Amino acid sequence: MKLNNFIFIIISSFFIFISCEDDVLVKPSAMLRLDYPKPEYRTINTNCPYAFSVNEITTRVQKKNCGINITYPKMKATLYLTYQDVRNNNLDSLLQDAQKLAYDHTIKANSIPEQPYINPDKKVYGMFYMINGNAATQAEFYVTDSINHFLNGALYFDAKPNFDSIYPAVVYLREDMRKIMETITWK
Numbered sequence: 001m002k003l004n005n006f007i008f009i010i011i012s013s014f015f016i017f018i019s020c021e022d023d024v025l026v027k028p029s030a031m032l033r034l035d036y037p038k039p040e041y042r043t044i045n046t047n048c049p050y051a052f053s054v055n056e057i058t059t060r061v062q063k064k065n066c067g068i069n070i071t072y073p074k075m076k077a078t079l080y081l082t083y084q085d086v087r088n089n090n091l092d093s094l095l096q097d098a099q100k101l102a103y104d105h106t107i108k109a110n111s112i113p114e115q116p117y118i119n120p121d122k123k124v125y126g127m128f129y130m131i132n133g134n135a136a137t138q139a140e141f142y143v144t145d146s147i148n149h150f151l152n153g154a155l156y157f158d159a160k161p162n163f164d165s166i167y168p169a170v171v172y173l174r175e176d177m178r179k180i181m182e183t184i185t186w187k
Contacts, residue, residue, distance in 0.1 A: 036075075036172045041179055048083060049149055053183035055176050075169045076158040079177065084150045094150045098127070098142040101154065105135035108161070117143065117181050124184050130174060134161045138170045139177055149186050153177060 041053040048066035061069045066083035084094060102112060110133035117126045126143035137154050138161075144150045155173055157166055
């Protein structure tokens with residue numbers, strides 16, 4: 001019996017050593033590749049007192065009071081545009097509300113850099129907020145002509161905010177938001 005056990009151990013060891021002859025192959029580090037189409041913009045005219053250029057990959061739903069939801073289906077994101085008339089000296093309260101909406105996210109945001117936007121030829125003045133971190137929204141903006149029109153935009157994803165995971169989409173969508181700001185015209 002001892003001889004059989006000894007032969008079994010030798011044969012098993014032989015197969016174990018033979019099977020381990022392959023060199024270990026180290027796999028190279030991989031990076032997540034997210035390809036978004038090059039944006040192609042077209043101007044949309046609404047039955048509201050403003051028009052702007054929007055990315056072709058979006059779908060749009062016009063809401064009451066000239067609000068528009070711009071959806072990016074493949075990114076599971078929506079840009080909510082809210083329009084309000086400037087009247088009875090309410091511009092200060094509209095500006096304060098827009099700033100408050102952006103800064104309500106300071107609890108979860110790492111930083112909120114502001115970028116002013118001024119286009120006196122088109123009478124468009126505004127602010128763009130990049131909200132960095134695990135906040136509910138990743139970017140907001142407002143534009144106004146300071147006399148009649150006020151438009152506010154906020155970007156939301158249909159997912160729990162994880163800034164590291166959604167960052168490539170955030171960069172792409174922030175550029176779309178800037179394009180809206182740059183192409184807005186008042187009617």
